[in-house]
Amino acid sequence: MTKKFWAAVMIAAFVFGGGAVEAKSLWVDNGTMSLYADKKARNVGDILTIVINESTTQTATKARTNSKSGSLSVGTGTGIFDFIRAFSASGGDNFQADGSATDTSRFSGQITVTVIEVLPNDNMIIEGVQSIWQNRDEHKITLRGTVRRDDVTMNNTVPSTKVADASIRFDGKGPLNAKQRQGILTQLFNFMF
Secondary structure (H helix, E strand, C coil): CCHHHHHHHHHHHHHCCCCCCCCCCCCCCCCCCCCCCCCCCCCCCCEEEEEEEEEEEEEEEEEEEEEEEEEEEECCCCHHHCCCCCEEEEEEEEEEEEEEEEEEEEEEEEEEEEEEEECCCCCEEEEEEEEEEECCEEEEEEEEEEECHHHCCCCCEEEHHHCEEEEEEEEEECHHHHHCCCCHHHHHHHHHC
């Protein structure tokens, strides 16, 4: 078979091949991601994981000292004041108080959140709730904040230290959490005194 024969077969297959050839774009415009795109969150409804690693330490130390003293001395009265007898008085007041307090808390974990809004500067507002039940006790984590797209890692996570305007709330309810609260009489006593 010659080259002319194969060229004629290819032209015939192209012309009479039974289908038009379409050109497709390399870029997908309908919001779906291509095979080669990264899988990082970027649109409303996308999810990403926040890696919580928070640690706070507060220390307060106070010392107060206050003192005062005074004395008074009066001599014997004369004339119409002869009823006044000589006397002297002195007094003093001394106050000192010392106190210190240290509060340390640490929390680590992960929570998957949803992008609820994309701002004009491409920052994403995220929000998510995670509820864990264990032995009739509920432990609930609520997180809301703003994330930059540049801070989203390749595995679609963001450290909690890179969440702006972060609001991280830890709540709990159930029998165990109820036992950790003060009773009503103790609360009333603390309110009154």
